Structure formats: structure tokens, C-alpha cells
Amino acid sequence: MESKHIYELLEKYWACETSREEEHILKRFFTSEEVPGELSSYKKWFIETSLQTETLDEQFDEKMLAQLSNETTSLSTRRTFSIRRIMRVAALLLIIFTCTLFIRHYRTTQQVTSLAVMEDTYDNPEEALAAVRNALYFASEEINKGLDMTAEGFRKTKPVFEIINTN
Amino acid sequence: MKKIILLTTAICFIYVSSAMAQDDKANELISFTDRFLHAFKSVEDDFSIVKISPQMLKMITGKSSPDNSKESALLNSLKGLYILSYDKGDATILQRFNQQIKAYTKEYDALMDIKDGKEKVQILTKSKNGKITDFVMIATEEKSFTLINILGEIDLNALTELQSSINVKGLENLNKLDTKK
Numbered sequence: 001m002e003s004k005h006i007y008e009l010l011e012k013y014w015a016c017e018t019s020r021e022e023e024h025i026l027k028r029f030f031t032s033e034e035v036p037g038e039l040s041s042y043k044k045w046f047i048e049t050s051l052q053t054e055t056l057d058e059q060f061d062e063k064m065l066a067q068l069s070n071e072t073t074s075l076s077t078r079r080t081f082s083i084r085r086i087m088r089v090a091a092l093l094l095i096i097f098t099c100t101l102f103i104r105h106y107r108t109t110q111q112v113t114s115l116a117v118m119e120d121t122y123d124n125p126e127e128a129l130a131a132v133r134n135a136l137y138f139a140s141e142e143i144n145k146g147l148d149m150t151a152e153g154f155r156k157t158k159p160v161f162e163i164i165n166t167n
Numbered sequence: 168m169k170k171i172i173l174l175t176t177a178i179c180f181i182y183v184s185s186a187m188a189q190d191d192k193a194n195e196l197i198s199f200t201d202r203f204l205h206a207f208k209s210v211e212d213d214f215s216i217v218k219i220s221p222q223m224l225k226m227i228t229g230k231s232s233p234d235n236s237k238e239s240a241l242l243n244s245l246k247g248l249y250i251l252s253y254d255k256g257d258a259t260i261l262q263r264f265n266q267q268i269k270a271y272t273k274e275y276d277a278l279m280d281i282k283d284g285k286e287k288v289q290i291l292t293k294s295k296n297g298k299i300t301d302f303v304m305i306a307t308e309e310k311s312f313t314l315i316n317i318l319g320e321i322d323l324n325a326l327t328e329l330q331s332s333i334n335v336k337g338l339e340n341l342n343k344l345d346t347k348k
Contacts, residue, residue: 091175091176094175094176094179095175095179097179097183098179098182098183101182101183102182119218119220120218120219120220120222120223121216121217121218121219122217122219122223125223125226125227125230126230128219128223128224128226128227129227129230131217131219131248131250132219132224132227132242132245132248133238134250135217135248135250135315135317136238136241136317136326136329137329137330138304138315139290139302139304139315139317139326140326140327140328140329140330141330142279142281142288142290142304142306143279143290143323143326143327143330144327144330145281145283145288146279146281146288146290147327149281149283
């Protein structure tokens with residue numbers, strides 16, 4: 001009778017349908033001394049599994065789910081925190097950059113204002129005209145000098161180009 | 168909070184872009200010589216500086232010889248003129264001068280580089296809408312330099328033809344100019 005019950009339990013066991021109580025019965029049966037010969041082949045299995053004392057209790061799933069939920073929450077909080085932090089740093093950098101630019105812009109404006117005021121060296125237009133004439137004629141002379149030198153260069157290299165072109 | 172950050176960012180961006188554009192415009196307003204003198208403010212007294220304002224140019228246009236139309240036309244188009252010269256021969260100043268010139272010339276187009284004995288002449292121009300609006304001529308010798316900066320719409324052909332109308336020796340006269348600071 002007991003063997004029949006054990007067979008039934010074994011069938012359930014292999015189908016993973018046994019309760020913890022039924023598993024306990026099976027383990028107790030197979031670890032006892034009186035195991036019938038036809039069931040002795042299972043004895044080793046149950047002795048080995050019964051040595052594995054550490055088992056998952058009924059609260060394992062709940063604990064695990066709770067822990068996972070906590071981790072997800074803290075991860076999302078951390079992510080939100082880091083994005084906020086990056087945004088704050090970026091905003092701060094932008095403000096510093098804008099302030100620097102403002103100071104630079106202010107200084108440039110000041111510089112332009114002071115430099116744009118062009119004070120004349122001469123009060124007398126005759127003297128001013130003489131200075132302007134000198135500058136213009138000097139510039140004209142130098143440009144002509146440059147043009148002459150370029151023309152001279154062309155004149156000197158012309159025969160070389162003619163030889164190259166004939167060949 | 169998000170709205171405040173977004174609003175601040177938008178305001179900052181608008182300010183940054185407008186300030187940058189204004190700075191570019193401001194840089195255009197400051198002449199080559201002004202910026203140059205600003206860099207040499209501490210030793211400004213060692214330079215001979217001639218500044219001719221647009222108002223003065225208007226006054227002298229009427230005084231130019233009526234028979235020289237090329238000169239009159241050229242004077243009419245000018246908006247300012249600077250002549251700056253240095254002949255103290257301080258090696259440090261000359262070195263700084265060359266460095267400054269190199270830094271500023273990046274914004275200009277090189278028109279000519281003339282080397283005549285110990286004298287080296289560099290002509291730079293800045294154009295706007297295909298017209299020369301800023302003309303810079305830098306003549307350097309071993310221990311001295313002269314800088315001429317002409318502002319306004321400059322007709323290069325008219326400037327070139329000017330020499331043929333009257334023959335005036337340039338640099339010698341420029342160094343002898345009676346300057347007031």
C-alpha cells in the first residue's frame with residue numbers, strides 16, 4: 001500500500017507536481033533503511049537531494065520581486081538625478097559662457113567707442129592736405145614700383161617661355 | 168524648472184549670436200592702425216602718428232588743386248587716413264611690430280610684396296562688395312617702419328595713376344611730417 005502511494009508520489013514528483021509536504025514524505029521514505037528493492041534505484045537521488053538543505057522558502061518570490069522593484073526604482077531615480085545634474089551643469093556652463101561673452105562684448109564696445117573717436121592731428125587743412133598728398137603719392141609710387149618690378153620679371157622670363165613654347 | 172532652463176538657454180543663445188555678430192561689426196569699424204596702436208599703447212609716444220578724420224578730408228577736398236581731377240576724385244572717396252612711423256630702432260618693438268602685423272594681416276588680402284634693397288613694402292587690402300575699403304601699406308627697413316592706412320572706397324587705378332600727375336618722393340617726406348599727438 002505504501003509502495004503504491006510512493007509510486008504515485010514519484011509520478012507526481014517527476015512531473016514536478018508534488019507539494020513540499022509530499023516531497024518531504026518521499027525524502028523521508030528514501031532516506032530510511034527500509035526501501036524495497038524495486039525502488040532502491042531512486043534512493044541515491046533522494047539522499048543526494050535531501051543533502052541540499054538550502055531551499056527557497058515561500059516568501060522567496062515576494063522578496064525577489066520586492067528587491068527587483070526597489071532596484072528599478074533606485075536606478076530610474078539615479079538616471080533622473082544624473083540627467084538633471086548634467087542639465088544643471090550645462091546651464092551653468094552656458095551662463096558662465098554668456099557672462100564671459102558679455103564682458104568681452106562690453107569691452108569691445110568700449111574699445112570701439114574710444115577708438116572710433118578719430119582726433120585730427122592737424123587743425124590746419126593745408127597741413128592735412130600736404131600729409132594726405134604725401135601718403136597717397138608714396139602709396140602710388142610704391143604700387144608703381146611693384147608693377148614695374150613685375151613687368152621687368154615678365155620681360156626677363158619671356159625668352160624662357162618662348163623657348164619652352166617652341167619646344 | 169524645465170521651462171526656466173529652456174527659457175534661460177534660449178535667451179543665452181540669442182544673446183550669444185547677436186553679440187558675436189555685433190563684435191564682428193565692431194571689428195570692422197576699428198581701423199587697422201587703431202588696433203595696432205591699442206596693442207602698442209604703452210610705447211605710443213615713440214611713434215609719429217598722423218590722423219586725418221573724415222571731416223578734415225571733406226574740408227581738404229575743396230582745397231585740392233582743381234587741375235588735378237584724379238587727386239580730387241581720390242580725396243573725395245576717402246573716409247580716413249593714418250600715417251604711423253617709427254624710427255627709434257628698438258629691436259623688441261620691431262619684433263612686436265612684425266608679430267602684430269602678421270596677426271592682423273590674416274584678415275587682409277595681400278596685394279603686393281616689394282623688396283627693394285633693405286626696404287620691404289607690403290600692400291594689403293580689404294574689400295567689401297568688390298570694392299577696396301581698407302588699404303594698408305607697410306614699409307619696413309632695418310630699424311624703422313612706416314604704416315599708411317587709407318579708409319574709404321579706394322580706386323586702385325586712380326591711386327596708381329596719381330604718381331604720374333605729380334612726382335613727389337614719398338618716404339623721406341613722410342618721416343619729416345610735423346606731427347601732433
